[in-house]
Amino acid sequence: MTRQVRLRRSIKPGREKKVLVTDxxxxxxxxxxxxxxxxxLPRKVITLWRIEIVTSAVILTAIVATFLGLLMPWxxxxxxxxxxxxxxFPLQAAWSWSRLQARWQFTGYRLDEEEVQxxxxxxxxxxxxxxxxxxxxxxxxxxxxxxxxxxxxxxxSIGVHEHSSIGPVTTDESARxxxxxxxxxxxxxxxx
Amino acid sequence: MSDVIESxxxxxxxxxxxxxxxxxxxxxxxxxxxDIFAKVADKYGLWGPGxxxxxxxTVFIALVFASWRNTAFTLTADxxxxxxxxxxxxxxxxxxxxxxxxxxxxxxxGRPIGVRAMTFSTANGPTKLAYLGSRAxxxxxxxxVVRTGASSAKLSDEGVVARxxxxxxxxxxLLDAEVIIGLCVGGATxxxxxxxxxxxxxxxxxxxxxxxxxxxxxKRFPQYHGWIVREVEAGYRTESGLFNKRQYTxxxxxxxxxxxHQPSLWRSRNWVKVTxxxxxxxxxxxxxxxxxxxxxxxxxxxYGPEVLKLLDNPVPVAPRARWCTLWWRGCAVSSxxxxxxxxxxxxxxxTVTFARITRVLGVHITQGPWQRLHNVAHVTLELPGGSDVxxxxxxxxxATQIARTVRSSAVRTALAGVPIARxxxx
Numbered sequence: 001m002t003r004q005v006r007l008r009r010s011i012k013p014g015r016e017k018k019v020l021v022t023d024x025x026x027x028x029x030x031x032x033x034x035x036x037x038x039x040x041l042p043r044k045v046i047t048l049w050r051i052e053i054v055t056s057a058v059i060l061t062a063i064v065a066t067f068l069g070l071l072m073p074w075x076x077x078x079x080x081x082x083x084x085x086x087x088x089f090p091l092q093a094a095w096s097w098s099r100l101q102a103r104w105q106f107t108g109y110r111l112d113e114e115e116v117q118x119x120x121x122x123x124x125x126x127x128x129x130x131x132x133x134x135x136x137x138x139x140x141x142x143x144x145x146x147x148x149x150x151x152x153x154x155x156x157s158i159g160v161h162e163h164s165s166i167g168p169v170t171t172d173e174s175a176r177x178x179x180x181x182x183x184x185x186x187x188x189x190x191x192x
Numbered sequence: 193m194s195d196v197i198e199s200x201x202x203x204x205x206x207x208x209x210x211x212x213x214x215x216x217x218x219x220x221x222x223x224x225x226x227d228i229f230a231k232v233a234d235k236y237g238l239w240g241p242g243x244x245x246x247x248x249x250t251v252f253i254a255l256v257f258a259s260w261r262n263t264a265f266t267l268t269a270d271x272x273x274x275x276x277x278x279x280x281x282x283x284x285x286x287x288x289x290x291x292x293x294x295x296x297x298x299x300x301x302g303r304p305i306g307v308r309a310m311t312f313s314t315a316n317g318p319t320k321l322a323y324l325g326s327r328a329x330x331x332x333x334x335x336x337v338v339r340t341g342a343s344s345a346k347l348s349d350e351g352v353v354a355r356x357x358x359x360x361x362x363x364x365x366l367l368d369a370e371v372i373i374g375l376c377v378g379g380a381t382x383x384x385x386x387x388x389x390x391x392x393x394x395x396x397x398x399x400x401x402x403x404x405x406x407x408x409x410x411k412r413f414p415q416y417h418g419w420i421v422r423e424v425e426a427g428y429r430t431e432s433g434l435f436n437k438r439q440y441t442x443x444x445x446x447x448x449x450x451x452x453h454q455p456s457l458w459r460s461r462n463w464v465k466v467t468x469x470x471x472x473x474x475x476x477x478x479x480x481x482x483x484x485x486x487x488x489x490x491x492x493x494x495y496g497p498e499v500l501k502l503l504d505n506p507v508p509v510a511p512r513a514r515w516c517t518l519w520w521r522g523c524a525v526s527s528x529x530x531x532x533x534x535x536x537x538x539x540x541x542x543t544v545t546f547a548r549i550t551r552v553l554g555v556h557i558t559q560g561p562w563q564r565l566h567n568v569a570h571v572t573l574e575l576p577g578g579s580d581v582x583x584x585x586x587x588x589x590x591a592t593q594i595a596r597t598v599r600s601s602a603v604r605t606a607l608a609g610v611p612i613a614r615x616x617x618x
Binding site for chain 1: 385389391394553554555556557558559561562564569574577586591592595596599
C-alpha cells in the first residue's frame with residue numbers, strides 16, 4: 001500500500017491508472033523481495049530507450065525489406081503480405097514505446113548489506129541478486145547516445161559468461177556505484 | 193621474488209608451427225614468381241637461383257630462431273610465466289592458485305618427434321603451452337600439480353572408473369536424436385534460401401551448418417575415441433583421442449556442478465553422458481557415454497552420498513505449468529541444505545544438474561508474459577563457469593521461496609569464506 005501511495009505522488013496527474021497496472025505486476029513479492037524499494041533510473045533513460053527503439057526498428061525493417069526484395073522481388077510493391085512482414089518491427093517498436101513508462105517503473109537496483117539486486121525487463125522480467133563476495137569485475141561503459149545524455153551502464157560480472165548490467169544511470173552515479181561495489185567486493189571477495 | 197623451480201624454452205618445432213603464415217607467404221611468393229628464378233638462372237646460371245634460395249632460407253631460419261628464443265616459460269612457487277611472440281610480444285602470468293585443470297595433449301603430427309601440448313585452465317580461460325618435449329612436459333606437469341594442491345600425477349592411483357568402447361561411442365553418436373534432428377532442421381533452414389531463390393551466393397549460409405554438422409558427428413568419434421576416466425587423488429583424470437591424445441585432470445574441489453544428460457534413444461540402454469562445470473568451462477565432458485549406475489557412483493565420489501537423496505525426491509512442477517511448456521512433466525527441482533538439483537527436458541533429452549548451494553554465485557528470477565498469466569516463473573542458480581541449476585516454471589510463491597532460501601545460503605557462504613583480501617594480507 002505504501003508503495004502505491006508513493007508511486008501515485010511521483011507521477012503526473014491523470015496517470016494514476018497506469019501506475020496501478022504496473023504496480024500489481026510485482027507479483028506479490030516475486031520481484032519485490034522483502035518489500036523494499038528499489039532505486040529507480042533517471043528519467044533521461046526513457047529518452048535513450050526511445051532512441052534505441054527507433055534505431056533498431058529502422059535497421060531491422062531495412063534488413064528485412066532488402067532481404068525480401070533480393071530473394072523474392074515479385075513480392076515488392078503494394079503486396080499486403082510484404083507490407084505486413086516489413087511492418088512487424090515498426091509495430092513492435094510502437095508497442096515498446098507505449099510501454100516505456102511501465103518499463104521505467106519496473107527497472108531498478110538495490111544495494112543492501114550483503115548483495116546487489118538488479119531488476120529489469122518489459123515483457124520478460126527478471127530479478128538478479130549477487131552477493132558482494134562473488135563479484136569478480138565491475139565495468140562502466142557508455143555508448144554513443146548514452147554519452148550524449150550523460151548516462152552510463154555499470155556491468156557486474158560474477159564469473160559466468162553473461163554479465164548483469166545496472167542502468168543506464170547518470171555518469172556520477174555510475175562512478176559512485178563502481179567505487180562502492182569495488183569497496184564492498186574488496187572486503188568480502190571469496191574464491192570461486 | 194620467488195625462486196625459479198622450472199624454466200626453459202619450448203620445443204624448436206613450436207617456432208616452425210607458429211611460422212605457418214610466413215611459410216605460406218614464402219611458398220606462394222616463390223610459386224607466383226617462378227619466372228624470376230628462371231630469368232636469374234638464364235643470366236647467372238644455377239648460382240643465381242641457388243643464392244636467392246639461400247638468402248630466403250637464411251631469413252626464414254633467422255626468424256624461426258628468433259621466435260624460438262623468445263618463447264619460454266618459468267615456473268616459480270606461486271606463478272607460471274609464459275612469454276611468446278616476435279613482432280607482438282606477449283608475457284602472460286598465471287597464479288598457480290588460479291589453475292583449475294591441467295590438460296596434456298599428444299598431437300598427431302607431433303607424436304613422431306615426441307612433443308606434447310599443455311593447457312592450463314583458469315577462470316579467464318585456457319592457456320596453451322605448445323609444444324614441449326615429453327620430459328619437460330612431465331616435469332612441468334608434476335611440478336604444477338603438486339603446487340596446485342593435488343598429488344603427483346605419476347604417483348596417483350591408476351584405477352580405471354570408466355572406459356568407452358569404440359562401438360558404444362559410435363552407437364551413442366548415431367542415437368543422439370537431438371543432434372540428428374537438429375542437423376536435419378538446421379540443414380533444411382540453411383539450404384532453404386538457395387532452394388527458394390536459386391542464388392549460388394546463398395549457399396554461403398549453409399557453411400555454419402556444415403561446420404556444426406562436422407563438429408556434432410564426425411569430429412566427435414576421433415576426439416572421444418578410447419575415452420578412459422581414472423580416479424586420481426585430486427579427483428578424476430580423463431584420457432582420449434584417436435589422433436590427438438588428450439589428458440584432463442579434474443580437481444574435485446574445483447567442480448562446481450555435474451550434469452547428467454540422457455538423450456531419448458539412449459533410455460532403453462540406460463546410457464548417460466556426464467559433464468561438469470568448472471570455472472572457465474561451462475560443460476566440460478567427464479564421460480561421453482556410460483551407464484547410469486556408473487554415473488551415480490562418480491557423482492557420489494565427487495559430492496558424497498548425500499547427493500543421492502536429491503535423486504529420490506524430485507519435486508515436480510504444478511499442473512498449471514503445462515500451459516507454459518510441453519515438457520512440464522520432465523521439469524522438477526530438489527534441494528537439501530547443501531545441494532540443489534534441477535531436471536529439464538522430456539522428449540529429446542533429459543538433463544539433471546547437481547550443484548552445491550555453497551557454489552551458487554547469484555540467483556536469477558525470470559518471468560515472461562505467458563508465465564505471468566499463469567503465475568509461474570523460472571529461478572536460475574548461477575554457477576561458476578556459466579552452468580546453472582534451473583527450477584523451471586515454479587509457482588510464483590514457490591519461486592520466491594526458493595530464491596529467498598538459496599540467496600540467504602549463498603550470502604552466508606560468501607560471508608563465511610575466507611576473504612581474498614585477508615588471505616593476501618596474511
